[in-house]
Amino acid sequence: xxxxxxxxxxxxxxxxxxxxxxxxAAATVCARAGLETxxxxxxxxxxVKNVMGGVLYTRPTAEVxxxxxxxxxxERCVIEQNAWILTEDSAIKLGYRSRQFAEDIPNSFTVxxxxxxEYFAQQAEAAGALIINETKVDEVLQEDGRAAGVRTGxxxxxxxxxxxxxxxxxxxxxxxxLDMQSDLRLEDAAxxxxxxxxLDREVIEDRFSLGPEEGATIExxxxxxxxxxxxxxxxxxxxxxxLGVGVLLADAVKDHTxxxxxxxxxxxxxxxxxxxxxxxxxxxxxxxxxxxxxNRLPALFGHGVMVVGDAAQLVNxxxxxxxxxxxxxxxxxxxxxxxxxxxxxxxxxxxxxxxxRLEKEAPTMNDLRKYRRATGFMERHPWMLSLYPQLAAxxxxxxxxxxxxxxxxxxxxxxxxxxxxxxxPRMVWDAIDGGRSLI
Amino acid sequence: xxxxxxxxxxxxxxxxxxxxxxxxxxxxxxxxxxLNPFDAHATEAAVQLKEKYGxxxxxxxxxxxxxxxxxxxxxTFGVDQAVLLxxxxxxxxxxxxxSCAVTAGLRKIAQEDGLDLVLCGKQxxxxxxxxxxxxxxxxxxxxxxxxxxGIDKIELDQRTIKVHRRLERGIETVQAxxxxxxxxxxxxxxxxxxxxxxxxxxxRYKPEVWTAADLDVDEESLGLxxxxxxxxxxxxxxxxxxxxxxxxxxxxxxxxxxSLLDKLLEHLAAGAGE
Ligand SMILES: Cc1cc2nc3c(=O)[nH]c(=O)nc-3n(C[C@H](O)[C@H](O)[C@H](O)COP(=O)(O)OP(=O)(O)OC[C@H]3O[C@@H](n4cnc5c(N)ncnc54)[C@H](O)[C@@H]3O)c2cc1C
Numbered sequence: 072x073x074x075x076x077x078x079x080x081x082x083x084x085x086x087x088x089x090x091x092x093x094x095x096a097a098a099t100v101c102a103r104a105g106l107e108t109x110x111x112x113x114x115x116x117x118x119v120k121n122v123m124g125g126v127l128y129t130r131p132t133a134e135v136x137x138x139x140x141x142x143x144x145x146e147r148c149v150i151e152q153n154a155w156i157l158t159e160d161s162a163i164k165l166g167y168r169s170r171q172f173a174e175d176i177p178n179s180f181t182v183x184x185x186x187x188x189e190y191f192a193q194q195a196e197a198a199g200a201l202i203i204n205e206t207k208v209d210e211v212l213q214e215d216g217r218a219a220g221v222r223t224g225x226x227x228x229x230x231x232x233x234x235x236x237x238x239x240x241x242x243x244x245x246x247x248x249l250d251m252q253s254d255l256r257l258e259d260a261a262x263x264x265x266x267x268x269x270l271d272r273e274v275i276e277d278r279f280s281l282g283p284e285e286g287a288t289i290e291x292x293x294x295x296x297x298x299x300x301x302x303x304x305x306x307x308x309x310x311x312x313x314l315g316v317g318v319l320l321a322d323a324v325k326d327h328t329x330x331x332x333x334x335x336x337x338x339x340x341x342x343x344x345x346x347x348x349x350x351x352x353x354x355x356x357x358x359x360x361x362x363x364x365x366n367r368l369p370a371l372f373g374h375g376v377m378v379v380g381d382a383a384q385l386v387n388x389x390x391x392x393x394x395x396x397x398x399x400x401x402x403x404x405x406x407x408x409x410x411x412x413x414x415x416x417x418x419x420x421x422x423x424x425x426x427x428r429l430e431k432e433a434p435t436m437n438d439l440r441k442y443r444r445a446t447g448f449m450e451r452h453p454w455m456l457s458l459y460p461q462l463a464a465x466x467x468x469x470x471x472x473x474x475x476x477x478x479x480x481x482x483x484x485x486x487x488x489x490x491x492x493x494x495x496p497r498m499v500w501d502a503i504d505g506g507r508s509l510i
Numbered sequence: 511x512x513x514x515x516x517x518x519x520x521x522x523x524x525x526x527x528x529x530x531x532x533x534x535x536x537x538x539x540x541x542x543x544x545l546n547p548f549d550a551h552a553t554e555a556a557v558q559l560k561e562k563y564g565x566x567x568x569x570x571x572x573x574x575x576x577x578x579x580x581x582x583x584x585x586t587f588g589v590d591q592a593v594l595l596x597x598x599x600x601x602x603x604x605x606x607x608x609s610c611a612v613t614a615g616l617r618k619i620a621q622e623d624g625l626d627l628v629l630c631g632k633q634x635x636x637x638x639x640x641x642x643x644x645x646x647x648x649x650x651x652x653x654x655x656x657x658x659x660g661i662d663k664i665e666l667d668q669r670t671i672k673v674h675r676r677l678e679r680g681i682e683t684v685q686a687x688x689x690x691x692x693x694x695x696x697x698x699x700x701x702x703x704x705x706x707x708x709x710x711x712x713x714r715y716k717p718e719v720w721t722a723a724d725l726d727v728d729e730e731s732l733g734l735x736x737x738x739x740x741x742x743x744x745x746x747x748x749x750x751x752x753x754x755x756x757x758x759x760x761x762x763x764x765x766x767x768x769s770l771l772d773k774l775l776e777h778l779a780a781g782a783g784e
Contacts, residue, residue, distance in 0.1 A: 201713040226705040
């Protein structure tokens with residue numbers, strides 16, 4: 072390891088690009104093993120450029136950051152999870168609440184990224200990694216067809232290392248330049264916006280029936296995204312609510328809607344509005360989520376290089392899980408980097424172990440494989456988010472309305488309505504394809 | 511060789527500070543801390559002098575342990591060494607007590623390594639007093655050159671410094687013997703984008719910490735004991751009254767202009783009558 076004396080560029084054992092959860096997890100594991108590790112982050116500090124709902128899952132996070140929940144800046148422990156199907160003006164609600172989620176090892180927490188990312192970065196620094204903020208990596212340097220270092224935008228900005236871990240998030244400029252992936256297709260990314268709405272702690276706990284540290288999440292489907300493919304979410308923080316909408320880029324482009332418009336509408340939805348009433352709008356952020364799934368994974372490794380987290384499209388769009396994939400992939404890339412340093416071989420021959428690890432050991436990867444057909448599912452069944460919510464809501468409303476008609480007549484009316492509208496073939500195809508995609 | 515010390519302070523980023531309308535106190539919670547912008551220019555000035563004349567730069571700050579971040583920022587500029595004066599005994603210092611503590615730190619540096627030039631920012635953006643720089647100079651018995659916008663030259667053998675100062679009605683060029691103290695305004699220079707080696711050095715750097723016990727100073731002059739200043743009241747300036755809008759500019763520009771003219775004439779007439 073040389074200090075930069077004159078023209079000699081600094082050398083490290085591992086360079087990590089990006090200080091999101093993926094990069095910081097990788098750096099922490101590398102540094103703990105004694106590797107000289109440097110992380111570049113273009114933001115003022117880790118987290119400021121990041122947008123996440125967000126729910127942080129405890130177990131995968133603990134694999135790198137131990138019992139973080141004892142001292143990390145978390146918002147609320149999620150004890151209630153809801154799925155709502157929205158129509159224009161009503162909602163079908165399904166939820167599960169249990170204190171068990173908070174016991175022993177709590178299942179998940181709501182978090183605000185700026186705060187939690189700073190905490191993770193502190194863990195990496197404590198392990199010995201250097202985090203260099205406000206520094207963008209412009210290029211991965213290559214020597215003899217292998218990654219050998221990076222060039223940053225700063226004067227005397229080159230640094231060398233036999234391994235570069237790319238954790239640049241969804242924008243994937245570096246992996247594209249390395250020909251490890253092509254441009255994100257419009258069908259493979261969701262455009263999201265999120266707003267943080269400030270509310271008093273007591274108001275939140277009252278509206279959602281929560282105890283002091285308890286949190287609730289709501290995922291919304293259907294009219295929340297105007298029948299376009301996407302979802303909306305509402306998560307409770309200590310003194311704010313994270314409210315966001317995500318929609319497939321392809322749909323947003325086709326229907327000339329921006330997620331901003333959709334968020335505005337969602338805030339006025341009669342079921343959502345009372346939950347955020349009186350809140351003060353805080354930060355507003357927008358971001359892409361890669362949703363290509365297993366079939367669209369880029370090259371995950373090459374000579375001297377590995378790709379982790381969102382940069383590798385490791386996101387389960389269906390369950391809004393990303394940070395867990397990010398942390399686990401960062402960890403496994405780091406373990407592979409450690410192995411490569413032990414062997415002194417940084418070629419793809421050693422680094423392909425990273426993909427092997429992911430396939431074998433990461434439950435998240437298993438999920439991605441399982442849902443590989445699900446990604447295209449909504450494209451094949453574009454009516455899913457408009458047809459069923461309306462049908463279900465109408466039927467429920469009908470059944471619950473007390474009027475002279477018997478329940479039997481009501482049921483029969485619903486069935487007749489479905490037949491009359493010619494929905495039967497669609498529904499059969501939905502069921503068969505849906506079953507194959509999800510089970 | 512030119513021995514320089516830059517005195518710096520970590521301040522809340524006042525662009526993000528709000529005032530609690532009920533208690534009239536600053537809401538500092540969640541506000542990021544930064545290197546006082548004027549001090550950044552003083553630091554850059556020192557680095558440019560070093561590039562021109564050779565020398566050694568120490569950044570010196572008094573503050574809580576977190577103030578080490580501001581000193582690390584100085585390292586990214588190319589400062590050689592950084593010292594943090596940090597001790598419970600310094601807590602609650604006003605500008606007088608701060609001047610005493612920083613002066614003691616400077617004396618220690620002067621004794622150990624020598625001292626030719628002290629650079630400070632014009633003032634700190636959280637208090638806007640502009641008292642600490644002059645306070646240090648008078649205690650050290652150094653000539654003080656405030657509101658500097660440029661350092662013309664330093665004659666190392668004659669031991670003089672020539673500095674341009676920003677005055678209300680122009681620029682004054684003064685010469686002083688070294689050692690001297692200069693306080694800088696933003697015009698002094700443009701901040702550069704730090705080099706990667708300096709960023710790496712800063713990320714690794716741990717400033718030296720000196721406590722009151724390390725300094726040759728009367729404890730009575732430090733911290734709350736040594737701070738006679740009393741803040742009588744803090745208040746937000748009253749909101750300015752909104753200007754008057756003259757409507758119709760888009761549809762009827764001539765009419766709008768005419769009514770503007772009327773109003774101005776009315777105003778002039780009222781003024782003349784007073
Ligand atoms: C609205 C929204 C809600 C979400 N909700 C959840 C949730 O509830 N739960 C969950 O688990 N996941 C959620 N996700 C997904 C999750 O945020 C991501 O999967 C996760 O952040 C990926 O981590 P990462 O480290 O790969 O990338 P990122 O967090 O995007 O970090 C990449 C970092 O690299 C930096 N960078 C990029 N390029 C460069 C460069 N050239 N040089 C230097 N630095 C660079 C960026 O500034 C950034 O800090 C959500 C995402 C969005 C957008």
